[in-house]
Amino acid sequence: MKIQQLSLFVENKPGRTAAPARLLANEGIDIRALYLADTEQYGIVRMIVSDWQKAAAILEAQGYVAKATEVLAVEVPDRPGGMADVLGALDGSDINIEYMYAFPYPRGDQAILIFRFNDPDAAIAQLQTAGINLLTGDELMKKQ
């Protein structure tokens, strides 16, 4: 259920996000999801890619500091309240969302939420009890 997300430290300067994306594209690595968390000075590029170990090796060889983090991918109906239902399932627990981002399918009526929880194992148990569908890495890559 846990998915490896790759995070990169980049300075907040023109072209700093494009360069790693180009590196991965040249090696045939598919970026399924990408989210940029930024401050005035620097940012963190978070991405889910087709082969995270290869991607990490490619980036590290070029001097990037890359780090794998375990995240969860949750499938929800792409309609008002879809996300609220998922968050509601966590109410009353000690599970904390450290960050999250969302993206819709290009076709279809589902959306995907990516979560980093302080306690991923507890979150998996809680969400599954509530009947919420968690995607594996392979499923996430295949969904188009």
Added chain:
Amino acid sequence: MNSTLETAVTDCHPASVPDYVPVPELRYLQLKRIQTVVMRAWQQVKLFRSRMDERGLQPADIRTLEDVARLPFTIKNDLRDTYPTGLFASPIRDVVRLHASSGTTGKPIVVAYTKEDIEVWTSVLVRCLAGCGLHRGDIIQIAYGYGLFTGGLGAHYGAEALGAAVIPASGGNADRQIMLMKDFGVTAMCCTPTYFLHLIDRAADLGVDLRELPLRAGVFGAEPWTDSMRRHIESASNIEAFDIYGLTEIIGPGVGCECRQHRGLHIFEDHFYPEIVDPETGEPLPDGTEGELVLTTLSKQAMPMIRYRTRDITMILPGTCECGRTMRRIARIGRRSDDMLIIRGVNIFPSQVEAALLAIEGTLPHYQIILTRAQGLDQMEVQVEVTPQMFNDKIGALQGLQGRIQSALDHVLGIRIKVALVEAYSIQRSEGKAKRVIDRRTA
């Protein structure tokens, strides 16, 4: 008072009498005082005594001024290694003041003064200010920091003893400094030269023309500055700018100062014995040759310094000054023989930055110090490469890291600097080593 009389009074300030002592008497006085201070340090300071023993030297072996070259050097790290009181030659009940300045790593270096030491310090500052043509009736604003830094209190005691009206403005708050200068009719400023440049710019912003104020002199020190800076200051504010020299380890400001001839800084040789040595070999160099300034305190009680290596590169100017003072002069200091940086008058070593970074994460990331000057004020930025160990994919964690680095550096350096996290390998290396300091300040 007519102007001729005023000039006479200025030039013959009673405190300045020792400035004109005949050379043979001065050399005799220096020898007697060196013999006394060496005996005192030998009796009271364990480190000095063990170094004398290593050389097989006794205080009685110092029979002439030439013998001074046989004495062991004292270096800045000696003050750090014996922190806080290891070099004190007086019991704490005789100490009336402590000051501190940056050491080369985490701990500051501490200096102590007895009542007599404060009197000597005050007297040399009176001689500095009198040599700059200041006297009773002047209104002197002190914009050096008051506190552990020697600049503020040192200049304050001197200006007050001179009989001037003193405004203890301390550092910072340029608008208030300018208001005080204007409203009180300040006639002389004591501060760092870069801070005065900032005041010049700020005054222009505020629509205050410094040239129209009664201000007529500035006594600038605590950092090296150039003749081109002097020309700029003098034309922008219509004052006479003087260079004052000193260092915490010796006493603070007042070791030497320019007179109105502006041809080098007179060292108050009756209290501070100057030598120039080759910075590589430590061998004494003759007057007129550039080298490292070495100073011995001749009358310090609480903390005598024997042959202290200042790391300041200068020369003793040959010949006598037209002002008639017999005190020898050193050339203005332009550079140092170590990597010490002077930022807004504060001494900073790259090794302090390194020690602080090492303490935070347990490993030393690549870093670079970038120095710039904005509005006449030195700015220091420390760029730190984010290593895999330091990297965390939560923004809050990175901001926390940046905050920890910031507060550790502020704490160790004593001044506010800027911290930037940068990508790994973004700092240029030459032969595998990053250049630690990029100085983009132009005087």
